[in-house]
Amino acid sequence: MITVNGINYEIGNELKDKKLSEWLREDLMLTGTKIGCNIGVCGSCTVLVNSEAKRSCKLTLKDVEGSKVVTIEGIALEDGSLHPLQQAFMDAGAIQCGFCTPGMVLSALALLLKNHHPSREEIRQALKGNLCRCTGYQQIVDAVELAAKQMYPTPKH
């Protein structure tokens, strides 16, 4: 069984060797997961597997058996409003063509779950595996910083 965005799926044997990226896109129609290189280098297909950022084009369904997978379609808040990270990407001008955006957001989310107050350098390190040709990354780093401040306000002394 694989859980995707909170929904459980039983996986038949015939699907065990299918790429996670293809299954998400073709079978579940979760096309927010993008294919940029299909060899695990560009990061466009990044999803969360048990809260870790993983490249879904490098995984088969066998690899994620029993795991919780979260795609870009699964991170909005329960009331349907945007995740603070999504809002921050919009506000900071971090989106241009948008093809890398889902993967970027999920890599950033995996970082923020572990590190609530990352430095800009730590953000850059966490996004190292996600390629973007439009933005020069700067406003993406701005967005992650902005989201961190909103998600984890520093307690007042």
Next chain:
Amino acid sequence: MTKAFRNDAYAKVTGKAKYTDDYTMQGMLHAVPLHAPVASAVIKKINVDKACAMPGVVKIITAADIPGSIKFGQIIKDYPTLVHKRIRTTGDVVALVVANSRNQAQAAVQAIELELENLSPLYDPEEALLAKANLINPEYGSNLCNYHRVRTGDIRQGEQEADIVLEQEFNTSRIEHAYMEPEASLCHMRPDGVMEVIGSMQHPFSTRRFVASTLGFELKDVEVKTVPMGGGFGGKDDTAALVCARTALCAYLTKHPVKLTYSREMSMRESYKRHPYRMQYKMGLNKDGKIVFVKVRMVADSGAYCSVTPWVTWRSTVQCCGCYEVPNVHCDVYGVYTNNVFTGAFRGFGSPQVNWAIEQLVEMAAEKLGLDELEFRRINMVKQGSTTVTNQVLNTHKVSLGEVMDKVLKEIDYKNKRKHCSYGDTKQDTWYGIGFAISYRGMSLGAEGVDFNSAIINVQPDGSVLLETGVHENGQGAESVMMLIAAEELGLPISRIRYRMPSTSNIPDGGTTVASRGTLLGGGATTNAARILKDIISETLKTYMQRNAASFEKESILDDEGQVICTWNEAIGLCYSKQIYPYAFGVFQAPRVSWDEETGHGDAYFTWVYGCQAVELEVEPKTGKVTLLNIVAAHDVGKAINREMVKGQFYGGMATGAGYGLFEEVPLKDGAVIPTNFHQYRIMRATDLPEMTAIIVENPDPTSPSKAKGIGEPTLEITAPAIANAIYRATGKRYTDQPIKMRKQ
């Protein structure tokens, strides 16, 4: 921080945005191309029998099946949608397999057997220019794709006047666009007889021409609808249009919807690259620090096809001396056919190559004269009222070169930091360098071609507004800019405006969204449409309310005393009740430009932009590792419509420009692209870049209805030479070949 505005941000950040490959249709088949295995050959036979018998194969298509023209192209129709007889490059497509699934098509492609007669290939453009060279396209009688020149002043007199002469060759390499989304298309034949096309392409109207030509259709019978596309940077023109044309061909012949999605490997193999240039410069100087002549010969490798080589090299011709006044110029520029992967448009379009050379050459010249590089530039750079090397007087707009340069150098503290440069000091473990570069750039297409655009503003009975223009959303935020311009002109909140999903069947051909012309041309058309609409509304208020409208603000129409005449909605309601459509079609025609091919003189562009970038870096002598510490840029954009998105253009251009300087190149073997995917082609990562500073300079442009100019390309064209100049001050060595290949010291 001002919040950025993008009409498509919500869809993109939630994963809802649907790019071409995200669409499916009932009964949809999949196509996969077979690429040529060699760069130069004649096809004797294509045996498809085995492939046809493979599971799931529906049809195998070759050039013989094309109902319309086999070849098409933007300037010269020399690109075969499918190769007929002669293979000219390893990017050529020989056949298409259409099957029930992509995997089935992929398997069958490998079962196609080709019988070839290999021809001896030509990979070196200089060799291709020799009289004895084989002809890539025998019908042209030469391997010369195009030739441009400039003859200004008297070169002999310049040579006599020169106290010092510098001679230097510079070389640049092929570059991959590296858009994150590979090419894709989905086509189907509609019941009304229209071939409907979606695709990852930059130019719906150009794509429509490719598709119509291939199918033998009239333009009215092809409708290209645009969907979000994952980056173009000039690269989603010819190849992307060809992918659409092939997909449409498959859909036409199989009578099924067909999708063709390129893998990264196919994209890198076939798609055109930035032109590699060989540039041989000779520059004469007098003792007062003035440039007295420039003589230059440039050879650009066009690869097997023309694409837009004549236009790319034309920009290099016009800007052959960079942003400097030079009284005597002798410039020859050649675009040459070879059997290499073809080259075409890429953000910058012929200027990154020239700036790579000239912005280093001026520093070498200054050094020879014992002047500092700042002083030398001040003496020679264009100023208000200057005459360019093509005899154009810069007087239609503010020439802000000095302003952008001063702002950057002040921000980065250039004069002070320059004192700390290492120049390869062997006593230091880490070398420090700072460098800068400046440029001017002619805006839009210039004398390359016709240059006009249109916008439609269609106000609905409830006062909400549908807007569209002939500009394409490449990811840069073009639609958002048009909405902001319309909102400001009409005094409406942005929420009342929707950018309509564009279709080539609804608005006239506005040319291609290239040349940093989107905001300038589309914005101009939007401004003009909004003004026509306001005239319609004002006329209605005058006739039926006897009031004179003076301004449109905050969803109201005001008279000249600032009194509200009525609300926007009331005005629109009045229009409809009086049988008057609040509908406007606005056009912006670029002001006159001119060009004489014989002399290379003319008002090449109707307006220009100016930019400066400076870079600080460190070099580790032992390893040759370069670390970028800081990049500061100032560009005159005329007027910033969407500030955060303007900054995004700065940062993105600088990042690609930095990659161009430091490591990007596409090496070839036997004419074929060696890197097959991103593991072998490195682009800038988040950790490769320093924090960058974007200084937006605004001198509203009188020739632009919206006062805005462009910013897409200027930001990319000077980062690499600024890096080269900084590396010189760090290492004491000049790197005249791009990318800079650092030697261990």
